[in-house]
Amino acid sequence: MNFLDGSLHPENQDKLVITAAPYGPEWEPADFAEDIPVTMDEHVQAAVDCYNAGATVLHLHVREEDGKGSKRLSKFNELLERLRVAVPDMVLQVGGSISFAPEGEGAEAKWLSDDTRHMLAELTPTPDQVTIAINTNQMNIVEQMNERDLAGTSIARPELYEAYREMTVPAGPGWVEEHIRRLSANGIQTHFQLANITQLETVERMMRRGACNVPLILTWVAIGGGFDAPNIYNLANFVRAVPDGAVLTLESSMLNVLPVNMMAIAMGLHVRCGIEDNIWNQQRTGKMTSVEQIEQLVRISREFGRDIANGAEAREIYRLGEFYGSADETLARNGFAPNRQPGRRGALLHAAE
Numbered sequence: 001m002n003f004l005d006g007s008l009h010p011e012n013q014d015k016l017v018i019t020a021a022p023y024g025p026e027w028e029p030a031d032f033a034e035d036i037p038v039t040m041d042e043h044v045q046a047a048v049d050c051y052n053a054g055a056t057v058l059h060l061h062v063r064e065e066d067g068k069g070s071k072r073l074s075k076f077n078e079l080l081e082r083l084r085v086a087v088p089d090m091v092l093q094v095g096g097s098i099s100f101a102p103e104g105e106g107a108e109a110k111w112l113s114d115d116t117r118h119m120l121a122e123l124t125p126t127p128d129q130v131t132i133a134i135n136t137n138q139m140n141i142v143e144q145m146n147e148r149d150l151a152g153t154s155i156a157r158p159e160l161y162e163a164y165r166e167m168t169v170p171a172g173p174g175w176v177e178e179h180i181r182r183l184s185a186n187g188i189q190t191h192f193q194l195a196n197i198t199q200l201e202t203v204e205r206m207m208r209r210g211a212c213n214v215p216l217i218l219t220w221v222a223i224g225g226g227f228d229a230p231n232i233y234n235l236a237n238f239v240r241a242v243p244d245g246a247v248l249t250l251e252s253s254m255l256n257v258l259p260v261n262m263m264a265i266a267m268g269l270h271v272r273c274g275i276e277d278n279i280w281n282q283q284r285t286g287k288m289t290s291v292e293q294i295e296q297l298v299r300i301s302r303e304f305g306r307d308i309a310n311g312a313e314a315r316e317i318y319r320l321g322e323f324y325g326s327a328d329e330t331l332a333r334n335g336f337a338p339n340r341q342p343g344r345r346g347a348l349l350h351a352a353e
Contacts, residue, residue, distance in 0.1 A: 013268035015309035020055035021274035022290035056314035089311025121182035140225025195227035245335030
């Protein structure tokens with residue numbers, strides 16, 4: 001991405017898109033009983049509250065009535081149907097893992113099978129987006145957490161801590177390409193959740209081969225443990241590699257969430273918050289609900305002079321409904337240099353419009 005003179009001025013930036021992640025599949029309900037939805041009514045109310053606070057994208061998972069993460073797509077269908085009525089302007093983004101929480105004591109924390117995750121393309125009603133990981137990768141969500149982050153929570157139990165420490169993301173190239181094809185065929189946008197610059201390079205190569213003819217809507221997930229650490233060096237390196245036509249959101253975990261989001265707001269990027277990412281205030285003197293985290297970002301963004309996108313504006317920024325017919329169109333719309341043609345030497349330039 002290019003940052004020209006004036007790039008940090010709010011009048012030259014898109015309005016801020018806030019993604020809310022209020023379902024927290026890694027936590028048990030007792031970890032934050034005041035804000036972890038369990039019943040379907042609570043799931044819907046969480047979405048309404050997040051939307052009213054200023055979020056326009058909803059990252060969703062579902063729980064069963066016993067509080068455990070649901071792995072039944074029928075539950076996702078039920079929630080999506082109710083959300084289309086309750087928050088019709090919200091961008092509905094289904095988490096591509098479905099549920100990675102262990103099913104019982106001593107069980108693994110793992111993403112569901114390839115075939116099961118392919119079924120996300122068949123959800124009814126269709127979501128606006130499904131998130132996707134690129135390249136099989138470690139996802140040790142506890143590596144950069146400390147004892148204070150986990151104090152009094154279920155993840156402090158040794159067996160659960162170990163389960164999350166050993167978690168991996170299955171995302172081989174054949175599965176990824178087929179998943180994107182199925183999502184696109186059903187009008188669902190792929191939202192790329194990327195751990196580092198090598199995964200961005202894989203997405204670019206897919207686009208150059210014509211295997212991924214979609215807008216580059218992505219999140220930099222800086223949580224450590226096989227993903228980038230949330231520091232300015234990794235961020236600058238990643239942002240520099242992202243093409244100008246992409247839409248980039250930043251994500252981190254625990255007390256890193258707020259400072260990373262503040263950088264995103266200042267730079268004209270977009271933000272994500274909610275109890276899936278963090279449950280504490282910055283002093284760890286108390287917990288913050290998803291709504292309180294959204295309200296905090298709204299206040300900060302307005303102090304920067306940057307307005308908050310409404311639902312219609314978020315859909316336009318995210319280019320929902322766009323799919324491309326060729327590699328050349330995909331590269332041009334996302335701001336990549338064109339493919340090299342036979343006999344062409346030297347630097348590759350975008351064609352003049």
